[in-house]
Amino acid sequence: MKIYPTDQLYEEMAFIAYHFHWTNAELMSLEHAERRRWCREISAINRQLNGESANPFEIG
Template structure:
């Protein structure tokens, strides 16, 4: 359950999407968005890999 909250918070923080919209995503879609956000973030800020990456 903690991972779910992490995924929701991560997506909501960067995309400003409402909770209900994020919850309608399939788990794999949420993970994919987290990966894509992290890729963009890494490129812009030269930060380490995403903690959600599997």
């Protein structure tokens, strides 16, 4: 069984909690893949709101 790095876990949890105001219990109940997916979705929303390209190498 692979152990998930604690620092990365806290970074993901802080990122989601900051944007969605979810509780620690709600965040801890998420599977790793689901938590990572929420991080990607929040990042996509932030890029869209900032007028940034989804692909940082894409010239707009």
